[in-house]
Amino acid sequence: MAFILRRPFAITATIKQAPKASSTTFRAFHSSPLKQNFFPAARPSNPLPATLSKSRNVFQATFRRAYTQQTIPNPTASGAFRQRLLYGVGIFGATVIGINLIFNRETREDGGMPVYERSYLNDTFMHTGLGIGIIAVAARALHMNGWSYRLMAANPWAVLGIGLVGSIGTMWGAMATPPENYVQKYALWGAFNLTQAALLSPLMFLQPALLARAGLYTLGMMGSIAFVGATAKQEKYLYLGAPLLAGVAIVALSGLAPLVVPATAARTLMVTENIWLYGGLAVFGGFTLYDVQKVLHHARMAERGLMKRDAVNESISLELDFINIFIRMVQILGMQQRRK
Template identity: 30%
Template sequence: MLLRLALSKAPSSCQLLAKSSKLNLSLVRNYARGPVRPPRNPVIVERAPVRSQPTLKEKLMGPPSANAFSLGKGAAAGAAAVGLGALCYYGIGMGKHTSIADNAIMWPQYVKERIQSTYAFFGGSCLLTAASAAAVFRSPRLLSLASRGGFVWTLASFALVIGSGAVTRSIQYEKGLGPKHLAWAVHCALLGAMIAPLCFLGGPILTRAALYTGGIAGGLSTIATCAPNDKFLYMGGPLAIGLGLVFASSLASMWLPPTTMLGAGLASMSLYGGLILFSGFLLYDTQLLVRRAEVYPEYAYAPFDPINASMSIYMDVLNIFIRIATIMGLNHRK
């Protein structure tokens, strides 16, 4: 049995012969083919370089995303919601402390006259600025001068406006026409010349921007009047810090256009951040105006100065108008 099993497992002679013949045939074929030589011009396959992650500088200087101004718009919408809530809260008399509207009942006549004259000069400042902007826009030579760009010209314009404002504030106020009224008119005219290029946006956009600015200024003034009379007087420090940030972003946006991610972020901070900032300044300056009108003595060496009191509110409203007009112009282009 074991022998048969071994014979059955062992290969037969025929099988061995077949295997040997196949092996010899494969050797002959390989010898006939000869050695395989490499081609004379080998094809080198280059691998595509693996792209690394962009650096922080490449991200900041790259093109902005489609929602580059979304953060600024969200902040402005949030500030508007807070302002509307404050208007409703203080408007229905839910504040626990006395407000400016409550104290107005006990004001003497000279306090009322001070506030009325201050807002009269504020209205006159707006009219002078609008008339100056329209006159400069109609003059090609003056318009080209006002539209001139460049770092040196921008600094010169800022120095001219700030210097005229400082001169106006330094002159003592006197009733009737005097040098202070002339300096005030020149200051307003210079500001109108600076914003004259905004007239390129068109009359409809500027009209809507003026209406929106009036609505915002009226709403904020109502909040300042209905709120406790010292509610917003503690905002001076944070507002000063915010003013520095907005001013720095406005200057930096001169070198970084909004076509880059960093430039778009700076432009958003200058536009929407400035809109929120000067709205806060309007609340602060309104209550500061009323406080000064109340505490300034009736009989003093120098009379109460309504021009200086109106200039702060005027600058707040003017900055709000410039930013609203710019935002509307950008949305109209899209």
């Protein structure tokens, strides 16, 4: 049931909150046509063939764009970039130290992580990174083929139903397949990632810089929390499973609120949006901590022969955590830019 609820439901709301990619460059280019006398006109008695005329126009446009885009370096802008970079590094370092001091006061007492735990954790992280990469590449490809337009124009209830069926079906199929049947398992795992890419492809309407920042912040948040989970005492945070399941149910219901609550109830929608946004960050950050410790717990069980090693199943949980945190980061950054 936890996997059913741990899905991003508010792609449309995120796109509405975040700013669209600017089209000023295209408008400026089309509103300032090239002068016809830039090149000597051809003689009327010897007109240029259509191919040569087209080539000349392309050359003119290329030369014009290259000429007008040359700018003088701005030392103020470079200084502001360095300042923002230093701020980002400082915030990330302070977050890692703060999370480590608050949640990781009691570290492992067994002399460090054993080799089998480290190996299983590395395999899980490798599959998680590979799955996220597949989702990103496939989402971009689907967006370029026009899938995002058709998905945004479709009925949201139909998208929700078909998306849930496809996501849950491929996910449970991959998790139920034994690791020995690796062909079927990886095929279902790949289908699961492609399903996520199809549902997340409308995010490609947003600015690439915003998506890159959201991805960087998500990696920083999950990386710091995963470090805490990997270095904390054994099974210290496994008790969070039940409270996190209750929290994700509340977050999922708040994400569905815009589909059932009337638009006139602005205060209620604002409260539910904050729950979905900031409550979701807390809940899925907790799920990251829980999932990392669960991976280590399963590694110890596999070492004792109580279960089989299955890094694919472990990676699915972390992929869902990443997707949910990433979507909320996109919406938060988009809201901040809209306020400026």
